[in-house]
Amino acid sequence: MCTGKCAKCIGVSLIPLAILSIIANILLFFPNGQVWSPDQLSDKVWYFEGIVGAGLLMFIPSCFIKSAGKDGCCGNRCGMLCSILFSGIGFVGALYCFAISITGMVEGPKCNNSIDNKWTYPFFLNSTRNITDVYLFHQDWWSICFEPPNVVLWNIVLFSMLIIFGGIEMILCAIQIINGLFGTLCGTCMSDDGVV
Numbered sequence: 001m002c003t004g005k006c007a008k009c010i011g012v013s014l015i016p017l018a019i020l021s022i023i024a025n026i027l028l029f030f031p032n033g034q035v036w037s038p039d040q041l042s043d044k045v046w047y048f049e050g051i052v053g054a055g056l057l058m059f060i061p062s063c064f065i066k067s068a069g070k071d072g073c074c075g076n077r078c079g080m081l082c083s084i085l086f087s088g089i090g091f092v093g094a095l096y097c098f099a100i101s102i103t104g105m106v107e108g109p110k111c112n113n114s115i116d117n118k119w120t121y122p123f124f125l126n127s128t129r130n131i132t133d134v135y136l137f138h139q140d141w142w143s144i145c146f147e148p149p150n151v152v153l154w155n156i157v158l159f160s161m162l163i164i165f166g167g168i169e170m171i172l173c174a175i176q177i178i179n180g181l182f183g184t185l186c187g188t189c190m191s192d193d194g195v196v
Contacts, residue, residue: 032154040148054094102159136156
């Protein structure tokens, strides 16, 4: 595949992932579809990993990477070289989302727990180093959190989505870095009429 076509494909693929990441992060602010006060939400929600890291920060690289495959000032070796820089920025944003989301998943949700009736992180405080004793593998433990309702499943699903989206974005940005190197060294396979 030509480096220009590959760049267009990657640029187009990053846009829906960025939109989905923003939506997933926004939904984390409304556990079980309800409004809760800021001190009742998980701290990791306020890191805006999906909104900024895998979302808004991904739009700039996606647009530039997409245009790197076009004819003209961006469809040349210089454009492909610049796409390496923007892909690096996108990779860092996706890595930020990936890392914070994993941390949020491990920490578990903040909830009003039935043990001491306080808003805490009951799964993180009671965690052990044994992987089989992690709350993710024991659905019967989830009833510890009674407010917000279903907050454990809500956080697991949305943080999992952010982990997946961030991981895919990292892979695509890494591919574009390699593609950009080939495009810089070998050209973008453009014909004289601008057809890739």
